[in-house]
Amino acid sequence: MTLLALLAAVVPAGVAIHPQSPGVAVRNEPLQGLPLCVWNDSSLFTTLKSAMQERGDKVFRFPNGSYSDIYHWNGAGAFTTDSVWVAKDSVYKPGWTGESIHRGQTTGTSASAITDGKLDSYWWSNPDHPGAPGWFSLDLSSAKSVDSVALWLGSVRPDSVQILRWAGENAIWPPPHAQMDGSSWTEVARLPASDIVGFKLGAAASVRYFGVRPIGVLANGWQVREMKVFGAGAALTTNIANSATQTKVYAASAHPANRSTKFVPNWDFEAYMKWIRDYPGAIPLICVNYGTGTLEEAAAWIHYANKVKGYGIKRWQVGNESSGEWEEGGTVTARQYAERFVKFARAMRAEDPTIEIEGPVLAGVDFTTQASGDFDGRSWMEGFLAYVDSVEKVVGIRLVDGIDFHNYPYWFTSAPSAAAMFNACDKSGAQYDSLSALMGRTIADPVSRQILMTEFNTSTVSSSLEMEAAGGTAAGLQFAHFIQRFGDRGLTNTWELYTGIQKGPDGTFGSLSVMTSPARGTWSSLDYPPNASFWTTRTIVRQWLDETGGDTIVPVDQVAGARLFAVRNKGRVSVLAFNMTEDSVALALDASLFPDGGDILSWGTGEYLWTGTDADARAIPDNGPSSKPFAAGWTGASKIPPFGMLVVRGAGRARQPLRTAHWLLNGTALTVEDTLVVSGWSSGEGSALKSGTWTAGAATGVLVATDGTWDGPCESWIAKIPASEIGTGVANLKVSIAGTGGDVASDSQSIKVTGARRPVFLIADFENKKASTAYGAQFNTWSVDNGKVSAKIVAGAVGGWCLKDSINLTQPEDLGYATVFNTSVKMPENLHQLDSAHKLIGIAFDLRTRHSSASGAFGFSYNLSSVKDYDNFAVVLPNTNGAWIRDTVLFVEAKQGGWGAAVPFELDSLATIEFDGRGEGAVEISLDNIVFLGTEGDPINVGVRKAASRGPLALSGRKLSIAHAGKWSLRLVAPNGRVNRSWIGVGATTLSLGRTNGAQWAILESEGVRQILALPVVQ
């Protein structure tokens, strides 16, 4: 018996893959891309271009999101007398944004004209869908005893109006129009249309929802100025121009009349096209304005782009999430959208018959349950498909080339859960199947239509879960379901490139984007560090699939706790596996499908570890998958990391040059007391990586593969280098990766190591009991709302005195940003001398902040005399909720916001420093012991506090102390995600670190607290 046969006899049969199945061909290009949003600064798209190429992005959408429904592509044009924008089709000026004038829908930010209390404002329905004329319902928010109704109509009106009431108090959310069945509506009156339509009910009735429909000829839509409902002589509606308090109106359709918003887009169509032409292989995808635009405007865009300029843009979408009540021009019913879509499509096709037209860009994937709004028993998607199909059959031309939708499957309102996020993303698979089934029975030639998911991510709600490896894996799972279903008909855009970082309802910070904010002090070779979803989608597109094409999706059996996907390519099989649980999942594959060996790519918290939950949290390492090769005779056994991802690939990938795709430093300005953490990800497809080394000055060392062994085609690596080993001065940090065949990839970055940081010069300790510095400069205060700032000298941080500034901030209505106050002080004049004596590196201070609003924020900035546009160097400060902390801001950590002209930071131009508090509410900033930090000369003796830990977990020597009252769990985690030791306890305690066995992080978790602490380097 050969060894192989012996193994086969003792190893149970693995998961079967069915490579002989006909399968579904996959399209590698274009498969994924990103929105390039008009509200982002265009410099971002230049900065992040290499990151997009790294992820394999090829399709780029414009102008994006809800702005698609307010964006006028061409600033050259004129308004009609009805305030409809008519764009020129051969002369171009940068575009602008226009909001609806005759809005009927109450939105989160704008009031309906029907209940705004003004007779000179009116809702005007859109005339483009005569088969499904605009109508509205009015929500009294609870059932009320109604005895009369009054309606003021505009001059454009139908023959008569029908007033309906909804039976019962509750309608399924969304509001009544979004129910499948309209049988709950009953007519209460049908009256001739006149300036004022009023009537009394025979007897008072208990009603929550009224519906109002037009009857008769509607060549130009119809207009409603106002509606009121009365009971016992009192108005039951709140008619006021405030969207938060007015009686809510759901109006289906709106006239495209519009006026300029105050928003000025940061880039425009021609700048976008220039960017597209400069990006290798980029495919443009344009969304035309359905909300405040017209079919003529859409056709003019195609005329200009493809006839005048010859851009040959193929992909065009009509509107964005038009079914949504949040969308300008919406909500619209399926029939309303479809009628108007057909008009758009025919006008667009007439300009250029070669384009591909995509709709309905539906919000969500409830393809069979989200109601059409037309009370025809159909779903919204079904209503759209059925109508377009009926018109296509009559006119004999294809009108919809691609079915487009958006998918954010996971919704939560308080605390997110990884398991729930996985389940929601997993359910997308069945929903995609239901779309295929629906298309199969509703529209001709369904499989010839493309399927586009032009926005997707796990959730629209921010939290640090999205930043964690689990969030990236869940996004990857949803993406894999899409690829498996739609193969070479599929195309996606991940939402989005970069959105900054936002606080979620659970109080943690997250970013719904593939790239994230650089954390304080960090340096990334891609400028902005990749987020978890970057790595999972990149791995799927570039490493599970074959970049050179030729993949076919084939069936694969499933394993409990995991989801598996498989492709074959010229006899090679590649399996993609997602672990949906917090424990490793054992995976045994049918090894006979890998006769020539292959490799296993593994990705989890060992390769990507998000540390912290605040706005300044970060991923270290921030890497792609580790890998290991396996030879012929492999048993087929492997493990999927907790909430992680695995790719098992048969041998035979085409060789690619060895390169380091991303690497990251925790800082480029260090003191001899700091540890430099350098991590990165290198790949040389078709070969094996052999080793990694770093050098800096005379020092040198090895880079450690996070899976323990340099052996596969790609490796995640890390090194922790005490800066004292490198020594003081500027050094060139060089990382070199060696692969088979003599391949070497080297990269370098300048770092600076200084002496230990120490307080060297007192700015202010307030022991003179005055709001001034030790060198006599006064602290000044200012507030944007002209409110009075109280500046007091009160008991200090460590005894003595401190400065306490407080104010009740209000938000001025016309202010386009959060209300703010600040306290600032001039810097000493002899900075140059101070610097040469002490090598100044930053400022430290004791800080106590409070804000009565959870959304309040604090900041610190350096004001340079060289910055003329107020785009100062700033960092975010914490809300300490009344506790004193010691905080340090290094000059290198502060960044300009990016909206002004960039200037280099130079100490000589440091004019003032400023502490600010933002957001409406009671705000306090207290300061004490403000000092310059330097790295040379004698330290000064100020009564400063010790640097406060940012959480209850602290390390002193080899002792871990926990200052936490409740239950907690603590574990020591190695780079590969392995837990080396763990404890569970209650209350404050001290633990001996003991043997760490290569663990690099201690992770403390309890109710409401999660803290990750880097452990000391163990040689």
Ligand SMILES: [Ca+2]
């Ligand atoms: Ca009005």
Ligand SMILES: [Ca+2]
């Ligand atoms: Ca390895």
Ligand SMILES: [Ca+2]
């Ligand atoms: Ca003091």
